[in-house]
Amino acid sequence: MKNLIALSIVFSVLFLACSPKVSKYLITDITDLEIRKQTSKNYHCNKNENHIPDSLSRMKYIRVNIHFMDDSTGTKNFSMEKGKNYMKQLLVNANKRLGDNKKMNLPLGNNTAVLPINYxxxxxxxxxxxxDDGFYKHLDNDLFYFLNKGKNRNNYNRDVVKKYNIGGDSIINIFVLPHHPDSVKSKSYKPHKTGIALGTSLKVAGLVEDPDKPWEFATLLNHEIGHILGLSHSWVRNDRCEDTPQHPNCWDKNSAPPCDGTHSNNMMDYNNSQMAVTPDQLAIINKGFNKLLSKNRELLKVDWCERESDIDIIIQDSVHWKGYRDVQRDIRVLPGAVFEVSCRIGMAAGTKIIVEPGGFLKLNSAYLHNSCGIRWEGIEVLTKGKVSGTVEAYGNFRMENVLDDVVSTLERPVFGSSKTN
Ligand SMILES: [Zn+2]
Structure with a gap:
């Protein structure tokens, strides 16, 4: 037994002595690479299908604020206290529904995937x-009301949005308006729950007229914010989504012909469910979340600047990232793996891409950077003995924010306080 232990120690020492050392080479800038000619055009970033969320897609938080419009008496809309309570409940319910994506009803017999909604x-x-808690009340005798009929109709009018929006480029401003009190008195005017998306703002009405059931407004809110995030009505022929068929937009299965028996449950149709969002719809929304300077991205709480975990993203076999991404962990390309990048990757502060010996990183007109202007650590290429990691860059490859000389504060989080609802 003693001999065996001695032998194994000898072997270990010999093995350690013979085992080649791992050396590192750091790529910090495009000048560290020979940039090769891109032989075919790179259209990947623009294609919606390359932005369908996957297991690496993180939850995004869309900033919203709430304005209660009232006349000078302060009696036509919720009090601040009641309004806050109502809208908090409404948002909790709307978020809950986003967390419960349903399988599509249409087309009949479909196999459309049900992906988690990641916002x-x-x-x-x-x-x-x-x-400033994100709730505001404004008294304005001219702009306090909502009217969708008659000569004074103002449903599409943006005056209230222009006058009272706060941080409208980076926050969805939700204006809660009472229907006009004179109209409500008329039997022919129905103070429906209704909403209209105008740019990054939203006018909603009919809430104070039905003050006890905030959840009844949740799917309408999700529908209208769907418009703000770039979605069209899904019953139309060209909504840029192949998985949302054209259909007669029936409310429910009891509707009159041609609706008998089938109806959509998609969030972007008018129906009694509005609980299904398809992969192609999520792709449109997520492309906006991940594309620099896009409207959707501006509305997000910026939480991708810093590292989130020490657990690496492991690349094995053959992986091709064709869409925009923000990554908050190291990426490790294993021996034998081929990792192709054809779009933007935002690397969180302090993270790096490690290419292990025998791993291959191919950068096709890719853009690697930290979108908040904080330093990341670059590409670390490992060599062991005669085996190295390989990095090849093609076309319009760009790499920024590894060295100190590039500083921009474009997306640094500046919003100190926000509340989860
Ligand atoms: Zn709509």
Missing amino acids: RYKISSANGDPK
């Missing part, structure tokens, strides 16, 4: 002031 709403202040 939620968060009530947010505009400037981090502790007194």
Whole structure:
């Protein structure tokens, strides 16, 4: 037994002595690479299908704030206290529904995947002031009401949005308006629950007229915010989604012909469910979330600047990232793996891409950077003995924010306080 132990120690020492050392080479800049000619055009970033969320897609939080419009008496809309309570419940319910994506009803017999919806709403202040909780009340005798009929109709009018929006480029401003009190008195005017998306704002009405059931408004809110995030009505022929068939937009299965028996349950149709969002719809929304300077991305709470975990993203076999991404962990390309990148990757502060000996990283007009202007650590290429990692860059490859000389504060989080709802 003693001999055996001695022998194994000898073997270990010999093995360690013979085992080649791992050396590292760091790529920090495009000048560290020979840039080769891209032989075919790279259209990957623009294609919606390359932005369908996957297991690496993180939850995104969309900033919203709430304005209660009232006349000078302050009696035509919710009090601030009741309004806050109502809207908090409504947002909790809307977020809950986003967390419960349903299988599509249409087309009949479909195999459309049911993916998790990766966004939620968060009530947010505009400037981090502790007194600013994202709820506001404005008294304005001219602009306080909503009217969708008659000569004074103002449903599409943006005056209230222009006058009172707060942080409208980076926050969805939700205006809660009462129907006009004179119209409500008329028997022919129905104070429906209704909403209209205008740019990054939303006018909603009919809430104070039905003050006890905030959840009844949740799917309408999700529908209208769907418009803000770039979705069209899904019953139309060209909504840029192959998995949402054209159909007669029936409310429910009891509707009159041609509706008998079938109806959509998609969030972007008018129906009694509005609980299904398809992969192609999520792709449109996520492309906006991940594309620099896009409207959708501006609305998000910026939480991708810093590292989130020490667990690496492992690349094995053959992997091709064709869409925009923000990554908050190291990426490790294993021996024998081929990792192809054809779009933008935002690397969180302090993260790096490690190419192990025998791993292959191919960068096709890719853009590697930290979108918040904080340093990341670059590409670490490992060599062991005669085997190295390989990095090849093609076309319009760009790499920024590894060295100190590139500083931009484009997307640094500036919003100090926000509340989860
Ligand atoms: Zn609509």
